[in-house]
Amino acid sequence: MFQNEQQTKNKTEDQKVTIDKNIDFWKWFLWILQEARIVDTNYSVKGSYVWLDWGYKLFKKIYAFAQEAYIQSGHNQMQFPTLIKESTFLKETDFIRNFENDVFWVDREGSKKLAKGERLALRPTSELIIYPMFARWIRSWRDMPLKVFQNVSIFRCETNETRPLIRNRETIGFIEGHSAFQSKKEALAFLESIGKTYSILFEKLGIPVKFIEVPKWDQFAGSTKTIDGYVILPGSKSMELFTTAYLGTTFSKIFNIEYLDQHKKKQFVHLLCYGPSIDRILATIIAYYGDNKGLVLLPDISPIDMIIIPIFNRKNKSIIMQYSNEIKKQLISFGFKVEIDDNELTTPGMKFYQSEKLGIPLRIEIGQKELANNEITITRRDTLQKETLNWQSQSIQAHI
Amino acid sequence: MFQNEQQTKNKTEDQKVTIDKNIDFWKWFLWILQEARIVDTNYSVKGSYVWLDWGYKLFKKIYAFAQEAYIQSGHNQMQFPTLIKESTFLKETDFIRNFENDVFWVDREGSKKLAKGERLALRPTSELIIYPMFARWIRSWRDMPLKVFQNVSIFRCETNETRPLIRNRETIGFIEGHSAFQSKKEALAFLESIGKTYSILFEKLGIPVKFIEVPKWDQFAGSTKTIDGYVILPGSKSMELFTTAYLGTTFSKIFNIEYLDQHKKKQFVHLLCYGPSIDRILATIIAYYGDNKGLVLLPDISPIDMIIIPIFNRKNKSIIMQYSNEIKKQLISFGFKVEIDDNELTTPGMKFYQSEKLGIPLRIEIGQKELANNEITITRRDTLQKETLNWQSQSIQAHI
Numbered sequence: 001m002f003q004n005e006q007q008t009k010n011k012t013e014d015q016k017v018t019i020d021k022n023i024d025f026w027k028w029f030l031w032i033l034q035e036a037r038i039v040d041t042n043y044s045v046k047g048s049y050v051w052l053d054w055g056y057k058l059f060k061k062i063y064a065f066a067q068e069a070y071i072q073s074g075h076n077q078m079q080f081p082t083l084i085k086e087s088t089f090l091k092e093t094d095f096i097r098n099f100e101n102d103v104f105w106v107d108r109e110g111s112k113k114l115a116k117g118e119r120l121a122l123r124p125t126s127e128l129i130i131y132p133m134f135a136r137w138i139r140s141w142r143d144m145p146l147k148v149f150q151n152v153s154i155f156r157c158e159t160n161e162t163r164p165l166i167r168n169r170e171t172i173g174f175i176e177g178h179s180a181f182q183s184k185k186e187a188l189a190f191l192e193s194i195g196k197t198y199s200i201l202f203e204k205l206g207i208p209v210k211f212i213e214v215p216k217w218d219q220f221a222g223s224t225k226t227i228d229g230y231v232i233l234p235g236s237k238s239m240e241l242f243t244t245a246y247l248g249t250t251f252s253k254i255f256n257i258e259y260l261d262q263h264k265k266k267q268f269v270h271l272l273c274y275g276p277s278i279d280r281i282l283a284t285i286i287a288y289y290g291d292n293k294g295l296v297l298l299p300d301i302s303p304i305d306m307i308i309i310p311i312f313n314r315k316n317k318s319i320i321m322q323y324s325n326e327i328k329k330q331l332i333s334f335g336f337k338v339e340i341d342d343n344e345l346t347t348p349g350m351k352f353y354q355s356e357k358l359g360i361p362l363r364i365e366i367g368q369k370e371l372a373n374n375e376i377t378i379t380r381r382d383t384l385q386k387e388t389l390n391w392q393s394q395s396i397q398a399h400i
Numbered sequence: 401m402f403q404n405e406q407q408t409k410n411k412t413e414d415q416k417v418t419i420d421k422n423i424d425f426w427k428w429f430l431w432i433l434q435e436a437r438i439v440d441t442n443y444s445v446k447g448s449y450v451w452l453d454w455g456y457k458l459f460k461k462i463y464a465f466a467q468e469a470y471i472q473s474g475h476n477q478m479q480f481p482t483l484i485k486e487s488t489f490l491k492e493t494d495f496i497r498n499f500e501n502d503v504f505w506v507d508r509e510g511s512k513k514l515a516k517g518e519r520l521a522l523r524p525t526s527e528l529i530i531y532p533m534f535a536r537w538i539r540s541w542r543d544m545p546l547k548v549f550q551n552v553s554i555f556r557c558e559t560n561e562t563r564p565l566i567r568n569r570e571t572i573g574f575i576e577g578h579s580a581f582q583s584k585k586e587a588l589a590f591l592e593s594i595g596k597t598y599s600i601l602f603e604k605l606g607i608p609v610k611f612i613e614v615p616k617w618d619q620f621a622g623s624t625k626t627i628d629g630y631v632i633l634p635g636s637k638s639m640e641l642f643t644t645a646y647l648g649t650t651f652s653k654i655f656n657i658e659y660l661d662q663h664k665k666k667q668f669v670h671l672l673c674y675g676p677s678i679d680r681i682l683a684t685i686i687a688y689y690g691d692n693k694g695l696v697l698l699p700d701i702s703p704i705d706m707i708i709i710p711i712f713n714r715k716n717k718s719i720i721m722q723y724s725n726e727i728k729k730q731l732i733s734f735g736f737k738v739e740i741d742d743n744e745l746t747t748p749g750m751k752f753y754q755s756e757k758l759g760i761p762l763r764i765e766i767g768q769k770e771l772a773n774n775e776i777t778i779t780r781r782d783t784l785q786k787e788t789l790n791w792q793s794q795s796i797q798a799h800i
Contacts, residue, residue: 040533040536042533042536043480043481043529043533044485044488044532045481045483045484045485045520048481048482048483049481050478050479050480050481050533051478051479051480052476052478053476053477053478053548056476056477056478056479057477059479060477076452076453076456077453077456077457077460078450078451078452078453078456079450079451079456079459079572080443080450080451081443081445081448081449081450081570082448082553082555082570083445083448083504083570084445085444085445088444100510100511101510101511102510103509103510104483104506104508104509104520105506105507105508105509106504106505106506106507106522107505107506107507107508108504108505108507109503109504109505109557110500110501110502110503110557111500111501120445120504122506122522129443132444133440133442133443133450136440136442142745148453153482153553155482157509157510170481170482170483172479345542
């Protein structure tokens with residue numbers, strides 16, 4: 001995480017130029033994505049981004065929360081393929097009409113041109129991939145509820161105005177849940193419980209979400225009841241964070257997902273699909289909590305709780321490093337995730353900037369004064385308040 | 401994991417037909433993939449498979465080992481896009497010659513035909529994606545070594561004879577490491593340490609790997625030294641499990657990955673790429689340890705250590721369930737991962753079959769006899785040996 005020091009060095013000049021979140025939000029957003037090592041937006045394919053080390057760590061933290069929620073609510077994790085045959089697409093005319101301008105089409109395998117019907121689409125979403133498998137797996141009422149989820153990349157070339165994390169052409173953090181039920185009643189009850197699960201998740205992440213039932217004309221193709229979660233970003237633009245849709249029996253009829261009920265009668269299954277995009281959840285966390293110095297991370301989200309920055313000269317280096325390592329060891333024994341930034345190529349000042357940009361909740365400075373008085377100096381990232389504490393482990397633990 | 405009982409029921413007839421690993425390995429392999437819920441091979445796009453619940457759990461276990469090895473050896477985890485512009489491909493003629501028959505080409509975005517040079521390839525591997533970014537990130541010797549890895553799907557339409565997990569068209573478990581060094585010497589030293597890391601990993605997984613230096617004419621395009629790891633599958637076919645390649649400065653020259661050395665002189669960086677495919681690691685574990693009853697999993701790989709199967713009638717049900725739950729609780733307190741198969745729709749016999757197919761290391765039966773004598777009956781999956789033990793927690797723990 002502390003690589004590319006030279007780049008950091010080259011950029012210290014820029015840091016004096018304040019990019020103001022309240023004046024130009026998008027400029028600030030792009031600045032923070034790069035400086036906090038979230039994504040690199042300079043990849044050569046439009047709407048595709050490189051997830052950098054810090055961004056990917058945040059991705060994994062958010063993903064772990066979402067994964068846990070899915071598993072706790074009885075889902076099996078699976079993974080479905082990326083490519084969809086054109087002939088499958090042609091079975092569902094509403095769906096293809098909805099997505100026809102959004103799809104990347106593979107027309108060639110090597111030098112071989114694919115024939116009509118055999119051409120392959122990159123999934124814009126996975127209904128057409130998952131539901132034909134449901135038709136294979138579901139035979140009787142005993143096979144339900146069937147609940148699966150997956151985390152995959154999805155591809156949509158819908159827009160020219162791409163925005164990293166928010167409007168991508170490849171979105172890596174799509175978490176799709178799909179489930180099948182015997183009746184509309186059961187399906188809607190589960191939809192409601194999924195909504196509650198999300199509410200708890202977003203509360204934990206500190207994101208204020210509004211649930212809105214989507215009017216019929218704006219619904220996902222094949223849906224009969226859709227409730228979406230929205231946030232309002234700075235600049236008053238609303239953004240969809242996740243969707244939950246009751247699909248009724250629309251897809252069951254297209255793909256023949258039938259089951260024998262308790263009276264041996266054939267019935268169509270009732271389907272739900274739902275899911276957030278981690279990309280957008282992270283964008284929201286950045287937009288809500290970040291400031292002109294960088295990210296501000298809640299302790300639940302931050303990959304580490306605190307960073308120790310030792311301040312030494314040639315004479316006191318070894319003793320300060322020793323003291324820092326002792327403190328690190330004790331803090332770890334209390335259960336905190338702690339790192340020392342002992343990079344020799346950067347100055348303490350640059351390390352302060354860096355830890356503020358990354359949004360690490362607490363920064364601990366240890367220099368000659370701290371060493372002499374058996375103290376540590378702690379700065380909170382959210383309030384930027386500084387405090388010097390006597391290093392008595394018990395009281396520190398209570399304080400932190 | 402115990403869903404689709406009806407399917408299981410429908411198939412009990414088939415179970416009597418023995419599919420013999422030693423007589424027809426490939427028939428057995430396909431049988432086990434489906435029966436142990438690893439992948440479903442019935443997806444409509446050739447060479448693409450659906451990862452089922454048990455298979456995906458095994459995938460995550462193996463992935464966790466590999467991820468840890470990468471992180472311990474100083475790699476940053478990132479994620480790079482799927483699509484590559486044709487114009488990038490055209491910069492590297494050797495590379496494109498190597499892969500020209502293997503690439504899925506996106507020729508259309510929606511209804512819009514893409515022009516020559518703008519067409520997009522699905523990554524067959526990520527050199528052309530990652531190295532142009534390295535060129536942006538590396539400025540001076542201070543930026544190295546730069547070590548990154550990612551876990552992504554890769555796409556290759558090279559063969560018509562696809563084999564699930566072994567010769568796919570989409571491989572979901574590709575773990576690519578890429579790193580940049582100042583000199584050949586440093587690069588080769590790291591290549592060697594990566595080799596050692598893999599040896600340890602494969603030993604842990606119980607896989608006998610042979611390292612072989614690949615002759616020049618068979619090397620990956622752009623490589624100047626390649627050491628691959630092979631296993632011999634039943635039927636004496638050898639399979640490449642992973643590759644480690646020293647790429648020299650071939651790609652550095654194509655993508656201008658230069659740095660200023662300690663004497664402010666411009667130099668090209670030296671590149672390494674390496675990685676296993678989890679799909680093939682899992683295939684090897686299945687092929688090596690599986691038998692005619694199903695998977696056999698080493699405790700390190702199995703998502704759970706033991707499964708408790710209660711055997712009851714209407715009269716003793718509640719007391720047997722109570723005893724089983726007590727035992728589960730205690731085993732969990734010893735640190736084991738334990739589940740009870742309390743599904744009411746299947747018989748104990750079907751549960752035995754199921755636990756053997758899944759390869760769970762230990763099966764615990766608890767019936768009237770066990771209850772009466774304060775015992776449990778344990779069957780090891782690898783030897784199929786059965787043993788009845790007195791339930792005295794301390795001694796049990798020592799025994800297991």
